[in-house]
Amino acid sequence: MELPVIDLAPYLEISAKLGSESDSSNLDPELKRLCQEVSRTLRETGALVVKDPRCSAEDNDLFIDMMEKYFEQPDEFKRLQERPQLHYQVGVTPEGVEVPRSLVDQEMQEKLRAMPEEFQPSTPRGPDPKWRYMWRVGPRPSKTRFKELNSEPVIPEGFPEWKDTMDSWGYKMISAIEAVSEMAAIGFGLQKDAFTSLMKQGPHLLAPTGSDLRRYGQEGTVFAGYHYDLNFLTIHGRSRFPGLNIWLRNGQKVQVKVPVGCLLIQTGKQIEWLTAGDCIAGMHEVVVTKRTAEAIKVAQEQNCSLWRVSSTLFAHVASDAVLRPLGHFAGSPLAVKYPPICAGEFVEKELAESFGNIPRKFTEIHRLQQT
Numbered sequence: 001m002e003l004p005v006i007d008l009a010p011y012l013e014i015s016a017k018l019g020s021e022s023d024s025s026n027l028d029p030e031l032k033r034l035c036q037e038v039s040r041t042l043r044e045t046g047a048l049v050v051k052d053p054r055c056s057a058e059d060n061d062l063f064i065d066m067m068e069k070y071f072e073q074p075d076e077f078k079r080l081q082e083r084p085q086l087h088y089q090v091g092v093t094p095e096g097v098e099v100p101r102s103l104v105d106q107e108m109q110e111k112l113r114a115m116p117e118e119f120q121p122s123t124p125r126g127p128d129p130k131w132r133y134m135w136r137v138g139p140r141p142s143k144t145r146f147k148e149l150n151s152e153p154v155i156p157e158g159f160p161e162w163k164d165t166m167d168s169w170g171y172k173m174i175s176a177i178e179a180v181s182e183m184a185a186i187g188f189g190l191q192k193d194a195f196t197s198l199m200k201q202g203p204h205l206l207a208p209t210g211s212d213l214r215r216y217g218q219e220g221t222v223f224a225g226y227h228y229d230l231n232f233l234t235i236h237g238r239s240r241f242p243g244l245n246i247w248l249r250n251g252q253k254v255q256v257k258v259p260v261g262c263l264l265i266q267t268g269k270q271i272e273w274l275t276a277g278d279c280i281a282g283m284h285e286v287v288v289t290k291r292t293a294e295a296i297k298v299a300q301e302q303n304c305s306l307w308r309v310s311s312t313l314f315a316h317v318a319s320d321a322v323l324r325p326l327g328h329f330a331g332s333p334l335a336v337k338y339p340p341i342c343a344g345e346f347v348e349k350e351l352a353e354s355f356g357n358i359p360r361k362f363t364e365i366h367r368l369q370q371t
Contacts, residue, residue, distance in 0.1 A: 002257050003049045006038055008179050012053070015182060018192055027186065038180060039187025039279070046282020047246050048265040049258055052176040057261035060237035060311065063169040063208075068305040070156060071131055071210030078131065081154045091154035093132040095212075100124045100225020112226065119253040121226035121245070122287045130223045131210040137170035137313065141201045146319035146344030170206040170313060173235045176263055177315045181233065188275060190327045195274065198343075199232065202316035211308040213241065213288070217296050221288040228281035229268040229314065230350055236264045237311040240299070242291040247283040255289065269350065270317050270343065276325035276332040286310070319344035 011031060018026075027035070041048050070078070081091040088097065102108055103124055112120055135153060155162045181195040188194075211223045223243065238258045246266070247253055258264045269281040292308075299306055317323060324340040325332060341349070 002259075003045060003047060004037070004041065005259060005262055006034065006041070006048060006050045006180075006183075008050055008052045008176065008183075010034065011183055012179060015179065015192075032186070035183040035187035037187070038183040042184055042265075042267055042271075043249070043279045045246065045248050046267045046280065047256060047284075048180065049262050050176060050180060050265060051262050052172075052179065055172045055176055055237070055263060057238075059169060059172060060261075063165055063237065063311055064240065064309045066159065066161065066165050067133070067208050067210060067309045067311070068307050070133070070159065071212070071307045071309065072305060073156075077156070081133075081156050083154065088132075088134060090134050090136070090152075093134065095129045095131050096127045098128045098130070098132065100128060100222070101227035102225045108226070115251065119247070119251055121247075121253070121283075121285050122220060122222045124222040124225035128224055129211065129216045129221065133208050133210075135166045135170065135206040136204070137167065137206045138174060138204045139201055140203065141318065141320065144320050144344075145342070166206060169237070169311065170204075173206075173237070173263065173311075173313045174204055174315060177233050177235050177265065177313075180265055184271075184279075188278070188327075188329075194326050195232070195271070198274075198317045198321045199315060200318060202232075202318040202321075202343075204316055205314045207312050207314060209308075209310045209312060211286075211310075213292075213296050213299075213306040213308055217288060217293070217306070219288050219290065219293050222285065223288070223308070224284075224286035226283060226285045228283050229266065230270070230347055231268040231314040231316045232270040233315045234266045234268055235313050235315065236266075238262060238264070239308060239310050240304075241295045241308040243286050243289055243308065245285050245287060245289075249280065255291065268314075270323060270346070273323045273338045273341075273346070274317075274326050274329070276329040276335040276338050278329060278332070317343040319347075 011034060014031065038048060078092050079094065082094060083091040102112065102121065178196050182192045185192055185194040238260060244256045245253055246256055256264065266284060267279055267282045271279050272281045296306060321343050322340050323343050323346050325335045325338050329335065
């Protein structure tokens, strides 16, 4: 499936001129339509493809080139950046650590069995066979009820460009998320800053994954089991290997194709809360498909890297901000399902309910956001 591509350029040209309380009433009709297209697509598919002139294909390639080089290093080298004592909140997470939701969430398993066979997700055989690198992006609050680990970032030796490349790509993707968040707010009939005001100093995390297709390139291998993300919105640069499946609101399973130079955005649980379920957290998985196998063959012929890199960034509502249905969504009949709660408490509660039967090291914030 090819999702419609939303060009952010027209909105970016006028966004700075819009006040924080702007809504669709004073927008150009064409821009208003564009914002409504953003909110409609997020509502109906849980995913959105955008083109941001500030985030070029060259930027994405530069980041993926560096991450491919890193993931290709020997396991012994990569484990020097492993920080299990810090619950893997910084540095590298080896393969076999992250656990798919569909393996531990019994309610989800019951729903999967009730799906038509052609729409059912692939069944993982154990922990995800992928590596991940955790890199925090953006400022954090000096005072918070949910104090994060104050550990220093981990930078691998031999990568002098590491910090600049990680920060540059991370901030650019956050900027794209902020623009989409403003457009979605306007499209939903809210004020322009309804979402972005809650995201200030949020615990945003750049968390690229690396999957070794030389070892795990067999069709049907599950790199990220069926799940949704806990955060507000998730964004990725285009991967060089396909494999992402998403589920539309009607339950249909589709393969996503992201054009070169574009970014993929997916809805998380926090935006579902803020819209009282009008926009729900999108279900998705990453699996080696026939298209992945074809891309592997081409990469082998061209002597290219066989590591599948996903430049994932999790954008969050600030931990001390309150999640509650916003604006007119507060009057929805479903609003009672989304009572006010601090974002930090929400994450803790969500993890405790879904993963109370697995070790604590798997229940830290971000650990089971496995896109």
